[in-house]
Amino acid sequence: MWHIFESLNTSVCTVLLLGGAYATYKVARMLTAPLAAVPGPWHSKITSAAYFYALLRGKTFSYLTEQHRIYGPVIRLDSVSITDANAVRTVLSTHRFRKGRLYKVAKFGGGHSKKMIAPAFSNVAMINLEPIIMDVGINKIVKVLEKKGAGGAPVDLFKTLMCMTLDVTCAVALGGSFNMLEADNHPITSWVHGILVLALTRHMFGEKPAELMLPNRREAKNAPKDVLQSLIEAVDDNTGEGLASSDIVSEIITLLLAGSDSTATALSWSIILLSDHPECMKRLVAELDEAFPSIDEPITHNKVAGLTYLNAVLHEVLRQRSPSSIDLPRVTPNGGATLGGHFIPGETEIIISPYAVTNDARNFERPLEFDPSRWLVSSEMVSEMKHIYIPFSMGARACLGQNLAWLEMRLALATILRKFTFKILPGQNLQPVLRLVLQPSDARMMVTAIRRTS
Numbered sequence: 213m214w215h216i217f218e219s220l221n222t223s224v225c226t227v228l229l230l231g232g233a234y235a236t237y238k239v240a241r242m243l244t245a246p247l248a249a250v251p252g253p254w255h256s257k258i259t260s261a262a263y264f265y266a267l268l269r270g271k272t273f274s275y276l277t278e279q280h281r282i283y284g285p286v287i288r289l290d291s292v293s294i295t296d297a298n299a300v301r302t303v304l305s306t307h308r309f310r311k312g313r314l315y316k317v318a319k320f321g322g323g324h325s326k327k328m329i330a331p332a333f334s335n336v337a338m339i340n341l342e343p344i345i346m347d348v349g350i351n352k353i354v355k356v357l358e359k360k361g362a363g364g365a366p367v368d369l370f371k372t373l374m375c376m377t378l379d380v381t382c383a384v385a386l387g388g389s390f391n392m393l394e395a396d397n398h399p400i401t402s403w404v405h406g407i408l409v410l411a412l413t414r415h416m417f418g419e420k421p422a423e424l425m426l427p428n429r430r431e432a433k434n435a436p437k438d439v440l441q442s443l444i445e446a447v448d449d450n451t452g453e454g455l456a457s458s459d460i461v462s463e464i465i466t467l468l469l470a471g472s473d474s475t476a477t478a479l480s481w482s483i484i485l486l487s488d489h490p491e492c493m494k495r496l497v498a499e500l501d502e503a504f505p506s507i508d509e510p511i512t513h514n515k516v517a518g519l520t521y522l523n524a525v526l527h528e529v530l531r532q533r534s535p536s537s538i539d540l541p542r543v544t545p546n547g548g549a550t551l552g553g554h555f556i557p558g559e560t561e562i563i564i565s566p567y568a569v570t571n572d573a574r575n576f577e578r579p580l581e582f583d584p585s586r587w588l589v590s591s592e593m594v595s596e597m598k599h600i601y602i603p604f605s606m607g608a609r610a611c612l613g614q615n616l617a618w619l620e621m622r623l624a625l626a627t628i629l630r631k632f633t634f635k636i637l638p639g640q641n642l643q644p645v646l647r648l649v650l651q652p653s654d655a656r657m658m659v660t661a662i663r664r665t666s
């Protein structure tokens with residue numbers, strides 16, 4: 213045996229010995245690690261390469277769904293992923309499980325202002341917002357589709373919806389529209405860049421750049437009661453201090469990102485899934501035609517909120533194509549926690565993928581079937597499904613804009629389907645991919661939008 217080593221040079225021997233030692237260490241860790249008893253793919257005990265490969269491809273949502281199908285509702289990857297209904301509620305409902313690493317990377321604005329801006333998103337505030345949404349968003353998208361789609365010309369509906377939701381979120385947050393629908397532009401890349409620049413300049417120059425970026429609102433008299441104003445006026449209960457300008461700017465940018473793309477993709481998936489299921493499209497259009505017999509009758513939230521099939525369709529779209537499908541990372545408290553029958557030690561990262569949760573057969577029967585009628589059951593059965601329905605997350609850190617999202621989705625879907633007939637053009641890749649939100653792979657959706665006459 214030794215003569216083999218003698219014939220190799222010293223550096224090769226060193227590499228072999230180090231490699232052997234590393235492999236032994238990994239195997240020993242694998243067998244004794246606190247998470248060793250939690251089921252999961254064998255390779256995840258050694259490396260998280262498979263998860264990161266899925267992350268790079270924008271496919272973590274389907275990777276996790278598949279791993280949970282094979283290994284159960286609590287699985288070990290790099291961290292621990294859960295879809296178990298009670299475990300998910302335990303983790304999301306309280307502040308006991310603090311937010312994970314991702315938030316430190318993604319949040320430049322401190323993220324401490326949820327309590328401060330929440331009142332601007334209350335139900336009452338939403339009612340006041342209906343005219344703004346109609347004016348800035350829905351009525352304008354109808355005009356844009358009429359103009360761009362005239363004569364059967366192809367229209368990128370995905371981009372048009374993105375522009376609409378951005379204009380609406382901007383009007384709600386800043387009291388004025390970017391007019392993206394008219395400009396036909398979506399500045400997502402420049403925002404992300406903007407947040408990075410802001411974070412860097414803050415380190416170099418302090419608050420000055422943000423002060424310059426912020427409109428002259430601080431001094432404004434009779435400023436509108438929007439989210440920006442809530443942030444400007446907000447005072448921290450503990451310190452008695454207001455938010456720094458750079459915090460306000462990055463909170464607003466985060467809000468515009470959170471509020472526009474998710475709602476636009478939900479509406480895009482609605483058109484895609486309804487087009488794939490013509491019987492569902494037919495039923496929804498019939499419901500809308502009955503509720504609004506004249507094509508020019510104004511669509512009001514009061515009326516659309518009560519349309520049972522419209523609401524069932526939107527619930528099912530959000531269940532099957534949860535737009536915000538980025539895994540929600542949380543960390544177990546110091547003493548650890550028992551989740552789905554497994555003890556998970558303290559300081560372990562837990563991930564919850566809303567997509568994997570609502571596409572798990574243990575939570576929803578026939579999860580791969582797009583079936584809006586599953587929501588047309590008794591209120592007890594709906595409550596049971598809502599127990600594990602998390603497209604907006606749930607509990608202490610649930611989506612602040614969900615009332616606005618529902619308002620906008622109902623009004624927009626009802627309006628565009630009452631006024632247009634859409635046909636998705638062939639030859640496009642509309643498979644879901646996760647890029648900040650769950651979107652069609654081609655990042656566009658070419659359709660014809662034919663104006664209905666009656």
Ligand code: HEM
Nearest residue numbers: 326470471474475478535536603604605609611612613617
């Ligand atoms: C269909 C549309 C939407 C979906 C599916 C959605 C989903 C979500 C989810 C899952 C979270 C939790 C993220 C986490 O825990 O990391 C979240 C948070 C948030 N969403 Fe939404 N959202 C939507 C629309 C909106 C709209 C329209 C707004 C506002 C204009 C908005 C504002 C926010 C904010 C501010 C947060 C952060 C709350 C916090 O700080 O804890 N969202 N959203």
